[in-house]
Amino acid sequence: MAYTIDKSFALASKEGASQKASNKYLILHSTANLGASAKNNASYEKRTWTTAYVHFIAGDGIVYQVGTPGYVAWGAGPKVNGLSPVQIEMEESADVAKQRRIYNTYIELARDYAKKYGIPLTLDTTGNGVKTHNWVSQNLGGTDHSDPYGALKRIGIDKTQLAKDIANGAGSSVATKPATTTSSKPAVSKPAATPSTGIKWIAQTGVFTITDSDGIKLRSGSASVKSPLLAILKKGNTVKYNAYGYAGGYVWIRQPRSNGYGYLPTGNASGNKRTSYWGAFK
Known part of the structure; x- marks a missing residue:
């Protein structure tokens, strides 16, 4: 495991949902907060958990836990929260090299926890598997977010590459994959x-x-x-x-x-x- 999990902002026993989630989906998010560290996002979710939170926020070699894995988190809408024992947000950085390292952490974490909960390493397909927040919006509703694809575009990752990395691991493909011509100038x-x-x-x-x-x-x-x-x-x-x-x-x-x-x-x-x-x- 090439990352460490920091529980400084993990919810206490009387915080967060008390219901266990069924092992159907693992949900991939991005923070939509360019430049804010994983630590800062985790701290914010710890303070405002009554509104929304996820289980993990992946940073550069470090992962911050907020919700308790296996239990419901409030990150992807009412139609999917109870079906997702793990929801993961990816830190967003304008530094392309750093964003690629964060992505590697994100992928490794997702693969590890999908395996732990018996969730197939498939992306945005029918049935059980790893799903993006965008897939939830398009197929189940109850939310209108399109992450994490906007953030991934900055490092040249599209749906096809993300699916390959979920299935096989990010490895060196991310480090060598050239960014698109617009990756250094994100739309925002x-x-x-x-x-x-x-x-x-x-x-x-x-x-x-x-x-x-x-x-x-x-x-x-x-x-x-x-x-x-x-x-x-x-x-x-x-x-x-x-x-x-x-x-x-x-x-x-x-x-x-x-x-x-x-x-x-x-x-x-x-x-x-x-x-x-x-x-x-x-």
């Missing part, structure tokens, strides 16, 4: 003035403080509830923004980030008219 690092939703951004700077008790999901890529999840922000969290706009029945704000933009809905809208507030502006 090129913020669009007008994303796919057709939103028209109105320049405005300010700070938004969340007052909604359920929190709000921060997205990447575009102002859409179907865009990749960056984080779940809690009541009291603040977001600095530089523009706002209307799309999909919500009023969105745009948060400048080191690698692009984050997009946060701040209330409901009817056309270009706000109908509710989920926080306070200043």
